[in-house]
Amino acid sequence: MARRRREFWTAICCLAPSAVVITAFHLWPLLYAAWVSLHDWGIKQGPLVGLANYREALGSAKWWQSLGVTGWYVLGTVPATLLLAYLIAELLNRPLRGRSFYRVLFFTPYIVSPVAAAAVWRGLFSRVSLPVNHWLVAHGWQINESGIWLIEPRGLFQWIAEAHGASVPSWAHGPSLALCCIMVVAIWTNLGFATVVLLGGLSQIPTEVLEAARLDGATGWRLRRQIIWPLLSPVLFFLLIVFVIRAFQAFSQIYVLTGQNDLLGTTSTATYYIWQEAFQSGGKGPGFGSAVAYLLFVMVLALTWLQFAVLGRRVHYGSGE
C-alpha cells in the first residue's frame, strides 16, 4: 500500500512539468479564447457583447472570401500531394539502389525553414514567369500583361480564358495565379513527409499476403485494388485528415510569398485572415479574431467528422480477423 502511494506521488511529480505547460498554454487558452470572443476587445478589454463578433464575422465578405481561398488551397494541394507521394512511395518500395538517397532528397523540403524556401520560390517564380509567358504568347496565347504570376490576382480559369479571348463569369474565376504558385510550394514542401509515411505503410504489408495474392493470380491493378489499397487505407486516411487540418493553418508561406502585396485578398487563407484581424493595425482586434478562430475551429472539426463519417467506414483496420 505504501509502495502504491509512493508510486502515485512519483507519477504526479513526473507529470507536473508538462501538465503545467499544457494546462496554461493549451487548455486554459481554449476557454479564454471563448471568453475573449464574447467581448468588444480591441487594444484593451471592452464590454461584453455576446455573439456580436460571431454575427459580424458571418456577415463579413472578407471572411467568406478567405474560406473560399482556403477551400481552393485544400483542393489544390491535398489530392495532388497524396497522389504524387503514393506514386513515389510505390516506386521506392523495392530493393532499389539509391533508395535512401531518394528518400532524403524528397524529404529535405519538409525540414527547411518555410521562410528560406519561400524566398527561393519567390525568386524562382519572378525569373521564370516572364520567359514562360513569352513562350505562351509565341504559341498563340494572348496575355495582355505578361505579369509575374506571384503578384497576379486574376483567377487561373479567368487567366486561361482571357488568353484565348474568352471570358468566364466571376464565380468561375478559380484560384488566383498567385495562390496557384503558393500551392506549388506547399506540394513541394509536404511531398516528402507524405512519401515517408506511405512508404512506412507499404513496407508494413506482410510479404506473405502479397505472395498469397500473387499465387491466386492477382497482379497489377487487381493486386493494388484488392490488397494493397485496402491495407494502406488507414495510412492514407491519416494523411488526408492531417493535411486538411494543416491546410487550414497555412501561414508562413503566404506571409512571405505574397504578404506585402495587395492581391485583393486572393491569397489570404483563413489563418492569415485571423492574424490580420487580430494583430495587424487596422484589424478588428483580439475579440473579433477569437470569434473567427472559433468559427474556423468548429468548421475544421465538422470537416474532420465528415471525413470520418464518409470515409472512415471504408478504411480497413487490422488484419481482417
Add this chain to the structure above:
Amino acid sequence: MIAWWRRHDLGTHLLLLPLGLLMAAPFLWMLGTSLKTFEETTNLWPWPAVPQWQNYAEAWRAAPFGRYFLVSTVTAAAVTASVVLTGLLGGYSFGALRWRGQQTVLGVYLATMMVPFEVILIPNYLIVQKLHWIDRFPALIVPWAANVFSVFLVTQAFRSLPKDFREAAMLDGCGHWQYLWRIAAPLVAPSLATAAIFAFLGSWNSLLWPVIVLNSERMRTVEMGLSSFLQEEGASLHLLMAGSVVALLPVLLVFLAMQRRFIEGLAAGLKG
C-alpha cells in the same frame, strides 16, 4: 539488354530522377544565385561564371544576423532541452507507472493535440502580455516547453519495455529516480532523439508566434530577420539567396547528420 535494364531498375530511376531533380532544383538555384554578381541574377542560367563568395559576407553584414542567430539558437536549445526532459518524465508517468486516473489524464493530453494553433494564438498572446514577457525569451520558450506529441512518443517507448525490468531493478533497491536516469532513459533514447529533432525544427522554423510576441529590433529570430530582409524593397536577389543559404545551413546540416534516425523515428512514432 532488357534483362540488364530490369536488373538495374532503370525504368524506376528514369521516373524518380527527374522528380528528384525537381525537388532539388530550388536548392541548386538558390546556391547558384547566391554566388552570382548582381548583373548575372537576371540570367536564366542558374550558375555564375565566377562564384562570388564575398556575397555571403555582404549578406551577413546587411542585417544583424549574428544577433538573430543567437536568439534563435538560445530559444531552440532551451525548447529542445525542456521538451526532452518533460517528455521523459511525462512518458515515465504514463508508460511505466500505474496510478488512478491515468487513462483519463492521458485522454485529456491527447485531446489537446486536436486544439488548432490559431484558436489558442490570441489568448496565448494575451497571457504572455499579462506576464510581461513580450520581447523576452520566456515568451518564445515557456509556451513550447512541453508538448503532448513528445510525451506520447516516450510513453509508447516505455510501454514497449519489458515489465519485469523495472520490478527487478526495484527489488535490487533501485529507486524511481535512479531507475529513470540510469536504466530507463538510455533505453528510450531513440524516442527522445525523435522528440528532440521535432522540437528543434519546430522552434527554429516557427514564424507566426515570434512575429506576434517580439517587436523590438534586438529580439528577432533568424526566420523573422530573413523574412524582413526579404520584404525590404530593393534587396538584391543574390544577397537574399546568400542570406537564405546562411539561414538554412544549420537546420540542413542537423538534418543530414541525423536523417536516418529522423525519418525512421517519424515512421515509428506514427505507428504508435
